[in-house]
Amino acid sequence: MRICYVIIIIGLLCCGLAQASGWQAVKSEHFVVYYKEDKNFAGETLRQAEKYYNKIASDLGYSRYDKFWQWENRVKIYIYPTREDFVESTGIERQWANGMANYEKKEIISYKWSKGFTESLLPHELTHLIFRDFVGFTGKIPLWLDEGVAQWEEKARGHAIKIVKNLIKDGNYIPVRRLMAMDVRHEDNYELARNFYAQATTLVGYLIEEYGGIKFSLFCRQLRDGKSVDEALSFVYANSIRSVDELEKKWLKYYGGG
Numbered sequence: 001m002r003i004c005y006v007i008i009i010i011g012l013l014c015c016g017l018a019q020a021s022g023w024q025a026v027k028s029e030h031f032v033v034y035y036k037e038d039k040n041f042a043g044e045t046l047r048q049a050e051k052y053y054n055k056i057a058s059d060l061g062y063s064r065y066d067k068f069w070q071w072e073n074r075v076k077i078y079i080y081p082t083r084e085d086f087v088e089s090t091g092i093e094r095q096w097a098n099g100m101a102n103y104e105k106k107e108i109i110s111y112k113w114s115k116g117f118t119e120s121l122l123p124h125e126l127t128h129l130i131f132r133d134f135v136g137f138t139g140k141i142p143l144w145l146d147e148g149v150a151q152w153e154e155k156a157r158g159h160a161i162k163i164v165k166n167l168i169k170d171g172n173y174i175p176v177r178r179l180m181a182m183d184v185r186h187e188d189n190y191e192l193a194r195n196f197y198a199q200a201t202t203l204v205g206y207l208i209e210e211y212g213g214i215k216f217s218l219f220c221r222q223l224r225d226g227k228s229v230d231e232a233l234s235f236v237y238a239n240s241i242r243s244v245d246e247l248e249k250k251w252l253k254y255y256g257g258g
C-alpha cells in the first residue's frame with residue numbers, strides 16, 4: 001500500500017523546480033507535464049490526468065468548476081526519472097514517500113515508477129488538489145478526511161476494506177476519535193500508518209456509499225466553515241449520525257457486520 005506525503009507549503013522547493021534546467025514539457029487542457037526523459041511516459045501521464053480529472057470532479061460533485069484549471073491555472077506535474085533523483089531534489093527520504101502535492105502551487109512531484117504512478121499516485125494527488133480547490137486553504141480540514149477522500153478515489157479501496165475487516169474482526173482498529181486527531185505525516189510506525197489510511201478510506205467510503213456524494217460535500221463544507229466533526233455530522237446526518245461515536249458504531253457494523 002502506497003502512502004503519500006503531502007507538503008502544504010514548500011515555496012522554496014517550487015521556485016527551485018521552476019527554475020531548474022533540463023525539463024521538457026507536454027501540455028493539455030488542464031495539465032502541463034514536465035519530464036527529463038521518456039516523452040511517451042509523459043504523454044501517457046497527460047492522457048491519464050485528464051481522464052482522472054473528469055472522473056474525480058464528477059464523483060465529488062465539483063464538475064461545475066471545470067474551467068478553473070485552464071491556461072495559466074493548469075496543474076503542473078513534475079516527473080523525475082528515478083526515485084534517487086526525486087529524493088535528491090526534494091530532500092524527502094521517508095521510505096514510503098513516492099510523491100507529493102503542493103496545494104497552493106497546484107503541483108504534483110514524483111518520479112517514473114510506471115503502474116504505481118499512473119494508477120495510484122496520480123489519482124491520489126489529483127484528488128487532494130481538487131478537494132483543496134473546493135474546500136479552500138483557510139478551513140480546518142482534518143487529515144483523515146483529506147487522505148480518506150484521496151485514497152477512496154485511488155482504487156485502493158478494495159485493499160483498504162480488506163485491511164479494515166481484519167482490524168475490526170481482531171478488535172485492533174484505531175478508535176475513530178483517536179484516528180481523527182492523528183497526524184500520520186509524522187508517524188514512523190508503518191503498520192499504524194497503514195491502518196490509519198485504510199480506516200480513513202473506509203470512513204469516507206461509508207459516508208459516500210451509504211448517504212451519497214451531495215451530503216458528503218455538505219459535510220466537508222461544514223468542516224471548512226469551522227464546525228467540529230460532531231457538529232458537522234449532526235448537522236448533515238441528523239437522522240442517522242449525530243456524533244463521532246455514532247459514526248464509529250455504524251462504520252463498525254458496515255464493515256464488521258456486527
Ligand SMILES: [Zn+2]
Nearest residue numbers: 004006147150
Ligand atoms: Zn495523500
